[in-house]
Amino acid sequence: MMSIWAWLFGPRQTPDSQIRQFIDGIAEGGPAECQLSINQYPHFRETLYERLKAEGLGDSKIVHMVKDSLVGVCPQCGARMNGEYLDWLWVTGNPDLSVVFVSGGGRPERFSQGKCVIEWCSSRHVTLHWQPRQSGG
Numbered sequence: 001m002m003s004i005w006a007w008l009f010g011p012r013q014t015p016d017s018q019i020r021q022f023i024d025g026i027a028e029g030g031p032a033e034c035q036l037s038i039n040q041y042p043h044f045r046e047t048l049y050e051r052l053k054a055e056g057l058g059d060s061k062i063v064h065m066v067k068d069s070l071v072g073v074c075p076q077c078g079a080r081m082n083g084e085y086l087d088w089l090w091v092t093g094n095p096d097l098s099v100v101f102v103s104g105g106g107r108p109e110r111f112s113q114g115k116c117v118i119e120w121c122s123s124r125h126v127t128l129h130w131q132p133r134q135s136g137g
C-alpha cells in the first residue's frame with residue numbers, strides 16, 4: 001500500500017491493469033502503447049518477459065523482439081530510447097544487477113531514480129511504444 005504522501009507527491013503510477021492490457025497488446029502482435037512512471041519500467045519488463053515466456057518464447061527471442069520493437073519516448077522533452085537502450089539503462093543503473101553501476105549523475109543513475117535521462121528534464125514518465133517490424137517488409 002502506497003503512503004498518502006507518495007500518492008500525493010510521487011509520480012502518477014499507471015495501474016497494473018493498464019500495464020497488463022499493454023502487454024496483452026504486445027503478445028497479440030501489437031502495435032500498442034502505454035505511459036508509465038519510469039520507476040515502473042522494471043515491473044513492466046519483468047511482467048512482459050514472464051508473459052512472452054508463457055507464450056513459449058525463449059529468452060534470446062524476447063531480447064531480440066524488445067530490441068527491435070520497443071521505443072520509449074519522454075512525454076516532456078521527446079527523448080527517444082530504443083528497447084536496447086532502455087535495458088542498458090535499467091541494468092547499468094541497478095547496483096543489484098550490475099558491476100558497472102555508474103554513480104555521479106549519469107543517465108543510468110537518473111533512470112534508476114525514476115527520472116528522465118535528460119538532465120534538464122523534470123519528467124518522471126515515459127511513453128512506451130511497441131511497433132513490431134512487419135515480417136518480409
Ligand SMILES: [Zn+2]
Nearest residue numbers: 074077116121
Ligand atoms: Zn525528458
